[in-house]
Amino acid sequence: MSITKTEINEFISKFTVENANNDVNVILLSGKNHNILIDSGYPPTSEELHKALREISNNQVKIIINTHHHSDHTGANHLFDSTVICHDHARDRIRGKFYNLSGYIEKGVGDITISKDMTLFLDDKKIDVIPLPPSHTNGDMIIYIEEYRTLIMGDILFSKSFPFIDINNGGDIDGLINTYKWIIKTFSQVEKIIAGHGPDMDLKSFTEYVQLLEESYGFIRKSLNSGETKEQILGSDKFNELKGKLSDGERLAPLWIDIISNYISRSENPGKISIMYPMTEYIEKGDIPAAISFYRENSKSEDYSCNETDMTMIGYNLLFRDRQKDALKMFKLYVEAYPESSNSYDSLGECYMNMNDKKNARINYSKALELDPENEYIKGILEKIGS
Numbered sequence: 001m002s003i004t005k006t007e008i009n010e011f012i013s014k015f016t017v018e019n020a021n022n023d024v025n026v027i028l029l030s031g032k033n034h035n036i037l038i039d040s041g042y043p044p045t046s047e048e049l050h051k052a053l054r055e056i057s058n059n060q061v062k063i064i065i066n067t068h069h070h071s072d073h074t075g076a077n078h079l080f081d082s083t084v085i086c087h088d089h090a091r092d093r094i095r096g097k098f099y100n101l102s103g104y105i106e107k108g109v110g111d112i113t114i115s116k117d118m119t120l121f122l123d124d125k126k127i128d129v130i131p132l133p134p135s136h137t138n139g140d141m142i143i144y145i146e147e148y149r150t151l152i153m154g155d156i157l158f159s160k161s162f163p164f165i166d167i168n169n170g171g172d173i174d175g176l177i178n179t180y181k182w183i184i185k186t187f188s189q190v191e192k193i194i195a196g197h198g199p200d201m202d203l204k205s206f207t208e209y210v211q212l213l214e215e216s217y218g219f220i221r222k223s224l225n226s227g228e229t230k231e232q233i234l235g236s237d238k239f240n241e242l243k244g245k246l247s248d249g250e251r252l253a254p255l256w257i258d259i260i261s262n263y264i265s266r267s268e269n270p271g272k273i274s275i276m277y278p279m280t281e282y283i284e285k286g287d288i289p290a291a292i293s294f295y296r297e298n299s300k301s302e303d304y305s306c307n308e309t310d311m312t313m314i315g316y317n318l319l320f321r322d323r324q325k326d327a328l329k330m331f332k333l334y335v336e337a338y339p340e341s342s343n344s345y346d347s348l349g350e351c352y353m354n355m356n357d358k359k360n361a362r363i364n365y366s367k368a369l370e371l372d373p374e375n376e377y378i379k380g381i382l383e384k385i386g387s
């Protein structure tokens with residue numbers, strides 16, 4: 001695990017915490033007598049994060065503001081003795097309600113929840129905490145620090161790639177795009193935009209990013225509606241041109257298409273629930289075999305919707321909670337259910353990497369590359385693993 005520290009100015013520092021292939025940004029606001037942390041990373045990195053924070057300031061982290069519930073942002077809350085502020089809709093999800101798996105989190109789940117703007121002061125610096133309409137999830141907040149014209153976005157911004165939208169947790173694509181436009185209009189003075197994942201942006205690059213996403217969203221929607229498959233879209237010149245404008249567009253491109261496709265079918269079939277809900281109940285009880293049987297027996301049922309995004313989420317939820325063996329079983333089920341998907345093998349490969357099993361990681365990444373031979377991201381990983 002490595003942590004990269006960036007002192008943005010005397011008040012704001014950014015810690016980029018290594019996280020498989022999706023490094024997460026944690027922000028420290030340093031006061032004279034105490035500090036505020038925006039997101040906490042997750043337990044495997046907490047010790048190093050503590051150390052890195054102390055290099056900036058020894059003051060206590062009195063308050064943690066969580067931009068949303070996902071465990072790579074809230075998973076180390078309980079290790080700080082802090083008051084946690086989150087969105088009204090995020091608290092239950094941090095606690096593991098709905099089908100977010102609970103884990104080690106008993107403490108630090110949210111002491112104060114809000115649904116309207118809130119202003120905090122650290123010394124004389126004004127910190128605006130702004131809950132958003134459904135975007136990345138239905139419990140997102142952004143933080144604006146006026147004195148430094150800095151906006152901290154959490155996961156409504158993946159600045160190197162396509163967005164991830166957690167539709168099962170109330171995320172909304174149209175909502176996200178509207179939020180982006182509202183931000184551009186409202187924060188015309190902003191100079192620095194800090195993403196949940198990826199490098200900082202300024203208003204100009206952010207505006208261009210939003211235009212690109214909107215264009216890709218429109219293109220994918222139109223293509224899906226006219227009956228094109230994911231593979232056809234991935235192979236199209238137009239999509240490749242758009243993808244090429246993002247520095248890490250490759251990695252989340254297939255997922256972006258899946259998310260849009262799920263979003264459309266969800267709005268057309270509002271009665272169906274994700275098979276993740278009942279599966280997670282079994283997983284919560286520790287009964288992985290029951291979850292797998294449930295999937296095998298019900299995945300074709302009219303009552304449930306199943307898709308690759310959900311399968312990915314179940315596996316990563318377990319991986320983030322250090323339940324690697326359980327995650328492995330779920331990623332194997334993902335491969336069983338989607339044997340033609342490069343992403344299923346890629347995810348299984350990542351799980352093996354996480355378990356330091358390079359041999360099996362290589363086998364699965366190679367299979368992923370076989371199914372998606374142009375994928376530069378997978379080529380890079382295979383090079384890194386070596387022979």
Ligand SMILES: [Zn+2]
Pocket residue numbers: 068070136155
């Ligand atoms: Zn997130």
